[in-house]
Amino acid sequence: MDLTLSDEQRELVRWASEFAESKLAAEAMLRQDRDSPAEWQNHSSFLAQQGLLGLSLPEQYGGGGLKRLDALLVVEAVSRVCPYSGAIVRWTVGGPSAFIAELANPELKAAYLPDIARGAAAISVAMTEPDAGTASSDLTSRAVHTNGQYTITGSKIFITLADRATAFVVYCRFVEAGGDAGVGAIIVNRDAPGLRVGERIEWMGGNVYPLYLDDVVVDEAQVLISPQGSKDSYKRLMQTYNVERLGGLFELLGIAQLALDKSVTYARERHQFGKPIASFQAVQLRLADMAMRLAAARLLTYKAASSADNGTVSRLDVSMARVTTTEMVQQVTSDAMHIHGGYGLTKEFGLEWLYRFTRHHTIAGGTSDIHRSMIASDLTGLHFDHRE
Ligand SMILES: Cc1cc2nc3c(=O)[nH]c(=O)nc-3n(C[C@H](O)[C@H](O)[C@H](O)COP(=O)(O)OP(=O)(O)OC[C@H]3O[C@@H](n4cnc5c(N)ncnc54)[C@H](O)[C@@H]3O)c2cc1C
Structure with missing residues (x-):
């Protein structure tokens, strides 16, 4: 049983730590107080230029092609110096981008992953609803199929980064089966008509947001995974x-x-x-x-x-x-x-x-x-x- 990091992993951690110490440490504990969508965007671009974003995303989509564990070691090393930067790095590795990297077809990957890797896009996951928290499979948001499109209605709550997300992975019910049987997910762009981010909800460490979907029409090509395409989608x-x-x-x-x-x-x-x-x-x-x-x-x-x-x-x-x-x-x-x-x-x-x-x-x-x-x-x- 080998519980130690390999030489390559140690080198990766050393590289990330040295970068964080030299470029991030000075303002490390100030960044969260200055946070805004614009600040997040600027800092994301900076981190992307340094090669720190999308480290585990496939190279063909602009990612670093690293193994996930290796990329997560970088998240740890950066967070040790600057938690705000670490959060951005992780958002492009094990964060919501994982949903697209793991589940999307090649067209959706090509549409979203390159922008994530260059710090130009942020994805939020919208699963929780006011009456479906721990019981997530009780969700009632619906995606109804007609003529090659889905019409989505419902509301979500506690959505992290919804004020700056460029797209949302929305969990919804595709068929009227009870429990988790009818649940899948669809990617909805921020500018989709009928999608609205509500007033911020302040919690002790930051902000989250409600998300309202009022007859949002999305092309069926945006489906990430559905019960029709995969019987164990949930x-x-x-x-x-x-x-x-x-x-x-x-x-x-x-x-x-x-x-x-x-x-x-x-x-x-x-x-x-x-x-x-x-x-x-x-x-x-x-x-x-x-x-x-x-x-x-x-x-x-x-x-x-x-x-x-x-x-x-x-x-x-x-x-x-x-x-x-x-x-x-x-x-x-x-x-x-x-x-x-x-x-x-x-x-x-x-x-x-x-x-x-x-x-x-x-x-x-x-x-x-x-x-x-x-x-x-x-x-x-x-x-x-x-x-x-
Ligand atoms: C800061 C923050 C960020 C979040 N970001 C996101 C996000 O980006 N996207 C998203 O979709 N959601 C997000 N959430 C929502 C989060 O996933 C839910 O808050 C969580 O799943 C719990 O649901 P709830 O708040 O409705 O609590 P409830 O489910 O109502 O739970 C209340 C209490 O009952 C307990 N409980 C409930 N059921 C059981 C059970 N079967 N057995 C034992 N105990 C039980 C819980 O443990 C808890 O103590 C976020 C939440 C927070 C606070």
């Missing part, structure tokens, strides 16, 4: 969602490492009672716990990602990595604030933002409760029907 969407989820975990590993790095430095430099606070056992134990939690989460996440390239990403591995890593980062960023004392709670030190920004990951992408339930299902071999 299952395949959720398998792809597992790949998408992995990207977020590498971002969190980088952020947790950043919080730990800052804490180690501070513990050595901050003096109380005439000596560094690192000499106090309470601080030492907290640092050790942070490092152990991070190391354990990293191993689980790397294991889950190692099978992503051959299409065999394991739901069990992803759920275990997800619960462990999303809960780890909450604890580690909270511990980092604690080690920094009162300063840790100030905006100036940036740690409170890391804590706020990462908090949603035990909810978005499937709550930790539902992931635990899926882990238990795999362990026991029992299918838990949450409707009974």
Whole structure:
């Protein structure tokens, strides 16, 4: 069993880390406060010029052609220095672009992936509805087929980056079968008549948006996957969602490492009672716990990602990595604030933002409760029907 990175992977991480330190570090903790669609766009273009976007997308579509794990290592390395930049990099690797890279036909890939790789496009996934959150297969948005087109009606909520997305992967019901049987997804461009992004919803770490689809007419060529074309379309969407989820975990590993790095430095430099606070056992134990939690989460996440390239990403591995890593980062960023004392709670030190920004990951992408339930299902071999 080899749990180490290859020479090539280490070189890739070194390259990404050096770039991040030299080009991103100076303003790393300021970027999220300046965030806007224009700022995101500018910074995306800059990162694309440096060869950091779309690293795992196929070369024929302008991507870097890297294995997914290798590209995700870059997400981690960049997030460790600048979480805002890391989020952009991941959005083009394991983020929503994964849906197009994994599921689209060659025409759709050619239409969307090159723009993603050059930082000119952002895709949002629109799955959640007001009455279909954890029970995502209860969604009621509909796609009705007539004369080579689909007419889509419905509303979505909590859509990340909807203020700047150039297109949306919209989950909807293609046939009137109950549960997940009739669900597929279609790509809807932002400028489609009848599509409207609603007022922003502020959450503790940023903004999300409702999305309204009012008789939006889309050519049938925009279908990503439908129950008519693939009888297990919902299952395949959720398998792809597992790949998408992995990207977020590498971002969190980088952020947790950043919080730990800052804490180690501070513990050595901050003096109380005439000596560094690192000499106090309470601080030492907290640092050790942070490092152990991070190391354990990293191993689980790397294991889950190692099978992503051959299409065999394991739901069990992803759920275990997800619960462990999303809960780890909450604890580690909270511990980092604690080690920094009162300063840790100030905006100036940036740690409170890391804590706020990462908090949603035990909810978005499937709550930790539902992931635990899926882990238990795999362990026991029992299918838990949450409707009974
Ligand atoms: C910041 C943020 C960004 C998001 N981005 C997106 C996005 O880009 N696209 C998108 O489509 N969605 C997005 N979401 C939505 C997210 O996926 C949902 O919030 C999530 O799936 C939970 O749904 P809900 O909020 O309706 O909670 P609910 O499903 O109502 O859950 C409420 C509580 O009940 C628990 N619960 C529910 N069912 C069960 C069960 N069977 N067993 C045990 N516990 C259960 C949950 O764990 C939770 O604690 C985002 C959410 C947030 C907060």
